[in-house]
Structures are given as structure tokens and as C-alpha cells.
Amino acid sequence: MFIRNFALASTLLVSTALTTTAWAQSTxxxxxxxxxxxxxxxLTDLSGPASSSNGMGSVVAAQMAAEDAANGLKVEVVSADHQGKPDAGMAIAGRWFDVDGVDAVADMQGSPIGFAVQNLSKQKSKIMLLSGSTSSDFSGKQCSPLSVQWTVDTYGLAQGAAKAISAAGGKKWYFLTVDQAYGHALTRDTIEQVTKSGGEVLGNSVFPSRNSDFSSVLLRAQSTKADVIAIASASGDTETAMKQAEEFGLNASAKIVPLQSTVQDMKGIGVKTAQGAYEVAPFYWDRNDETRAWAKRFFEKAKIMPSGFHAGVYSSVVHYLKAVKATGTDDANTVMKQMESQKVNDFFAKDGYIRADRKMIHDMYLLQVKKPGEPKGEWDLYNVVQTLPGESLARPLAESECSLVQK
Incomplete structure (x- = not known):
């Protein structure tokens, strides 16, 4: 393995640093x-708020997939920091496709970057393996024949969370929504399910990404006497909002629900603050012997336990490489057809499959944050409450806005 750090001196990439990690198996x-x-x-966040849940961990996961699934192929993994900027992401992807010969893009942390690069990937006939782009529109009105939403989407997160919280007695909801594509999609999809479950939506406050002061929106939420305060954000914003909610005493009167969070987020928040919180997740490292074995390998390389996004990157890259090997080509359309024809069976998914809307269907899990005194280690943060069948968390194809779905 070798590592190169470089900056591209072009007008499109002024001040955009690229970190490239390459691994090749000689065959x-x-x-x-x-x-x-x-x-x-x-293509991921190597320096911003999602760098722990995605970032270098996603690069490590892709490298592990290359090591495990090359099977005689020569495979190279390169990586870059999009810095949270769609224009930078497009410029990086454009160079990858036109100059560097990249065949597929993995992770794609952040829906705005994912949407921007997806348009380019369609033009260039390149495959996108979406792990970190979570807006349900990727398998809806903005679906693409060469993109697969692999790990999780906002519809599935919303379905699982709304059903679980409603069953636990939560009826009056207030939303805190980050002003980004996935945040708005997450709130939209959750409101849809809350309404179906007979709940009431009391309001929604929108806040900027990387917000440091939630006092005004938390006080507004508190004034409505909501019994559920749902946080439609991720990473640092979720951590800050939950910590400040505890400081304002909102935990005593309402369920604080992080609609999208990771084991890294919860480690930062701490079980004292987050205890009892429910979370819907595509993966938890301590779920069974198979997940623990892979997580141990990952930890040895990354020095953190894997998030669902990391696990999804690994799973998607392995499935992609198996399809390349089976077809003997890296032609995107040929490889995608092969990927669709084969079930996904690994530690991440059992009998997973790619639907016509380009969503990979797999089970997810309802997790609950442990109470202080229960964890047996620094990454032992959740109890697995329930397995949620993948089909139950997917939008029915009859309701799909994806142009690839025949009705």
C-alpha cells in the first residue's frame, strides 16, 4: 500500500486538497x-464533521474490500476530500473519470455532493456505490441506472424511527432540521410516517450545518410541549443538539430522537446524555459473531469501530468487484446488470438485493442507547432491540417516483 498527498493546480480545484490512498494487488x-x-x-469527508463516521474509515473499508474480493483482478483504491462542497466533488470526480480512469465511486458522503456527482456519472457511464448519501430521492425522483443506494436512506430511517417511537407512546413531534438535502428529506419522510401513525407534528425549526448554538430552536421546541423532539441531522450537529437539549432539561419532558446517527456520534455524546434514545441503523458492530469479527479487523486498521457507512462501503465494493470478476469487464452497464442479478450475502446483508429503483434492500436494526453502568467497553453503546425487515423500510414500488420502475 502506498499513500500520496497532492493538490490539483487547476481553476476548478483551487484550494481543494486531494488525499489519494492507493492500494493495488499485482495480478x-x-x-x-x-x-x-x-x-x-x-469520495468522502476527510476533514469535516463526518470524518469519523465516514472519512478515512470509508477508505480503509474500501481497501479491505479490495484485499478480500480482488480474486485475480488488479484493483486500485483512490480517495479524496470533497470538503463538503458539491462543486469540489464534481471537479474531483471529473478528473477521476476523464484523467485517472476511475471506474466506480464509493461512499459519496453527503447528499448534495452525491446529487452533483451522480449527474456526471450518468454522462460518463460510471457506477456510483452510495453509502454516505442518504436522501431517499436517490432511489426516488432522482434515481439513476448506474447508482445504487446501498446502506441507508431517509425513508427507511423515518419508517423505523416513527413506528418505534409511536409504539413507545410518542405522539406530539417537533423537528430540528439541518438545512441540507438529506435533513429536509429526513424530516419530510418522518412526518409522512408520523402522520400515518396518528401522530401530530407541532413544528419544525431549520438550522444551518455546523451549528454551535441550538438554544433558540430548543426553547421553541420546548414551548410546544412536544413529547418527541426529532433531530434530522448527523455527526457534529446531532451531538451538539443532544448535549444542549440535556443542558436545557428537555430530556425530562420529551424523547430526544436522533433520526440519523452513528456509533461515533453516540460515543461523542455519551450514554449519560443519550441513554434510552432509539436509533434505526443499517449495522451495529456488536450484533453477532460475524459483525464482531469484521469490526475487529477494521479496528486494527482504522483504530475506531466501524459505522454503518463504513460497513456499507465494504459491502458495496465487494459486490461490485465480484460482478466485475464474473463479467470480465468494467463496462458500467454490464457490471450493473450482474450486480442486480446476484444476492448480497455478507456480514452486512443477508439475501440483500438491488431493486429496480436502485435501492439495495436489506434488514436494519432498532437500537437503544445503553444506560450508564451497562457498557462493558468504550464502543459498547447499544442494545439491539429488534431486527427490521428490509422490505418493511422501503417505499413501495407502486409509490415510487423513480423513472426506472415500471408500473
Missing amino acids: EKAGGISNGTVKIGV
């Missing part, structure tokens, strides 16, 4: 593969 040149190498780009 015979595979027939039908351009340049004899399958090249995967991990």
Missing part, C-alpha cells in the same frame, strides 16, 4: 478491463 491483467486495472474512488 495478471484482466481481459476486458480498461487499462488492466479496476479503479475505485472513495
